[in-house]
Every structure is written in structure tokens, then in C-alpha cells.
Amino acid sequence: MSAESKSFYLTTPIYYVNDAPHIGHAYTTVAGDVLTRWHRQRGESVWYLTGTDEHGQKVLNTATANGSSPQEWCDRLVETAWKPTWASLNIAYDDFIRTTEPRHMERVQRFLSGLKDQGHIYSGKYEGPYCIGCEEFKLPGDLLPEGLCPIHSTPCEILSEENWFFRLSAFVPQLLQHYKDHPEACQPASARNEVVAFLEGGVQDLSISRSSFDWGIPVPWDTNQVIYVWFDALLNYATAVGLGDALGSVGGKDFAQTWPADVHLVGKDILRFHAVIWPAMLMAAELPLPKKVFAHGWLLVGGEKMSKSKLTGIAPADITDHFGVDAFRYYFLRAIPFGSDGSFSWEDMGARYTSELANDFGNLASRLIAMIEKYCEGVIPAVAGNATLEAALAATLSAADSAILNLDFQSGINAIMDFCKRVNGFVTEKEPWVLAKDPNNKAELDAVLYNTAEAIRALAVLLHPVMPATTETLWNSLGADRTLGSIADQRIGNVAKWGTLPSGSKVTKGAVLFPRLEEKVD
């Protein structure tokens, strides 16, 4: 981390390591990656955190059922499943936190002791239902008939324990005021309404320790208890950047540069933890609150939340083996409004792959390269202007930038793909293959090809956060890496400057960006 301005700090939830990642987890992590890459290309300092949630009964039970100690189990899954999946999806995180790391555990204990010293913690008895799948204390009114968890459809345990409690209820008025003053702090509006209604309905104090098992961070003053896994996990966002460290220390400087988080990305099932419990914990410690919690919807299979426990989990590799990594990254953000649920279907993904990626984008690029090779000896012709395309690009840039900054990935990508369609229309209308038949048209032919190449240069930069590998291939085949530097260094703010792509560089026919699907089927 550099020591200048505050970084744009974005987090994903930390994932339970009871199993390997499925496409629901990948959905959040890819969204975070696209958003942070976009901010980096805007020239901002960025910090992107992801990681794993390793304590609690769920992970312990899974490890035990697999004949492993919980620590060995977590180590194995993190190294063989979680980190490799993020690498395979081209996730450029800056830090990966594991809740079993000393840096986290020590800071959590110190934070909790601080809350106790301030009078926010007391001992009491917890009696009630608990869902191990959610790792959540439930109210009887939350449950389906026969005491089933509405998310997992499995029976809840009935707990009766002496625990430590956090005075959550004391923060309700302050939380309501916070969302009134800062509606942007919980998005989309439907999520905020749910949180406000929940707060208005009355909130009980929260049990923040467990005594019936020991896989967790010990309560510092009562080591017969471990800290409740959610209390432990939520703190990762702050422990990873130096929570509570002395001001002049490395951790203290990191904290000053990153905190508060700009965006916590979460699925809607874990909204209340992030929009009620987490800000209350920070209020109790008198720390600044995150600027935004954004709750996205679920990927559904057969109308239900896709999940491994219901045997509907799809591994990212099942899709990327067939469609490629960049199509995976593109598809979910393009097809589903961020904040709404969306059904995954192979047919829809196949249709969009072919029409939007292979035809509209991939073909445009390969036709352009082929025509420059054929009509211009493979060299980008002289810089030329086109007022219509230039205006369309400027409008695309501002629409895409504001949509993506608002986490409306679908509108942002649509704006960019509409520009791609317009460039296809330009080529169809100008018919360079007809112009090429008469040498008197050479200047016009060159201008058409330059303008098309220039539009593709802009498309590559704008789509780079979404599809980093494919756009880099395209960038290099335009010869732009040699004249303009690497694609990741291109600034979003400069994208609409017409005439950026220099003439004279040699194009090369690269690999087909989006191969026809039938060629990939066994």
C-alpha cells in the first residue's frame, strides 16, 4: 500500500471453507474484481480483500466428518480449492485473509476486550434455535414449520448456554438514524428497506460466544468460551488492514489509508449481519462505518438458491471449461441485474456467448485485423476522425462509468456492448470490402479501417476489467502494447480521446477471441 490518499477499499464476504467454491461464491468475487479493476483503471489507489471464514461449528463438523482436524482441513481447502479457483478466474485481490491467522485472532481479541472495558458486553443465558448452516441464532418466528431453517430446509439445534452478550439493542436508534442520513450506506433500496423494517421491529442483544465446542478464537477473559463465528468473521474487514494497531505502526498506517471500507459486497442472505450487527460493533468501538453495504441477489437453480448442501452447486470450472474464463466473468454481470436473483441456464449462456461475444465483439475484431492485413499490409493506417463514432464513444464512456461506479454492472456492460453494435453498423454501412475494389477509394478505405481500429481500441480498454485476458490478447494483436503500453495501464478517463491508437504499428492475427462453441464440445 502506498502512503498517499485513501484507497478505494472493497471486500467480499469471507467464505466458509466447508466445501470448494461454487458459482455463487464466484459471482461475488468476480463482481468485486471487475469493480476494483475499473477503479484501478480510473487511476485510483485500490485495496481488494477476500478470504476465508474458518471457525465455527459448520467447518468443524465438516472437518470431523472427513476425518481431519479443522486446521488441516482449512489449510487443505484454502490451498487446493479456494486460492486456485480465484487464480483460475483471474481475480486480482490485494490480500487474502484467513480467520485462523494470528494477525486476525489477536486483533479480534483486543477489539472484544475493548468493548468489554467500555461496558458493551455482559454475561447471560442463551436459549433458542440455532442453524449451523447459517451459523445464526434464529427467532422462532424466522423458522418454517417443524423448526426448519428457511434457507437450508434443515432442522435447527436448540441451544441452552451461558454466553457473553453484546448490547446490540442499544444501537438501534443510532442505526436507524444512520440509514436515514445515509441512504447510500445500504443498497439497493429494497435491501435498505428490509434492514430498516427489521430494526423498527425491535432487535435483541446478541450472544457473541459459544461454550459447547472449542473451534474458534478464545474469549480473552473466559477461555472456556470461543467467540461466535460471525462476530469473529465480520471483524476480518478491519483486522486485515490493521485494526487497533498503534498509529505510527505499519498496521496503523494501513488502517488510516483504507478504513472505512468503501463497499462491502454481500449476498442478500447475509445482509443483516453486515447492515445491523457490523455497524453496531463499529459504533460501539467508535470507529467510522463502511460507506456502503451492497446486497446482491442469488443465483438460482430450479428456482432455488444454488447451493452445495442442496446438491445444486455448480463449480466455476464446469462452466469455464466450456465457455472460457472471460465469458464466465462477463455472463453473470451482463445477464442479471446486480441486486436481483437470476436463474442460471446453459442455453441462455450459450446464446449470449454466440451473439454478443463471438459475433458482435470477437468477429468485429477478427474482421478488422484481417482487413488491415489484406488492404493495408498489416499496418494501422493514418489517424482519421469520425464525429459520430467519437460522440457515441464519449456518451458510452460516461454511461458506463457512472453505472459501474453505482454497481449497476448490467447497464455499464450494456452501454459498452451497444457501442460495439454501433461499430459493427459502421463497418456494415461503409462496406470496406467494396471500397477496396477501387484504388481511388484508398483514403476513404484507410479512414474506415482506422476508425474501426480506434473504436476497438476503446472497446478493449472498457471491457478490460470484465474480460482481462481476452482484451489483452486483442490489445496486443492491435500492436497497442508496443505503442501505448500495457492495457491495464490505460486510463478510463482517456478512453474517449479519438486518435489515441497510433498509425504505423503492425497488427498480428491472434487466437480467435471467442471460439465457436461446437468446436469445443467433445
Ligand code: MSP
Ligand atoms: N462466512 C459467511 C460470510 C462471512 S462475511 C464476514 C458466509 N459464507 S458463505 O460461504 O456461506 O457465503 C458467502 C457468500 O456467498 C454470501 O454472500 C452468499 O450470499 C453467497 N452465495 C452463496 N450461495 C449463493 C448463490 N447461490 N448465489 C449468489 N450468492 C450466493 O456466509
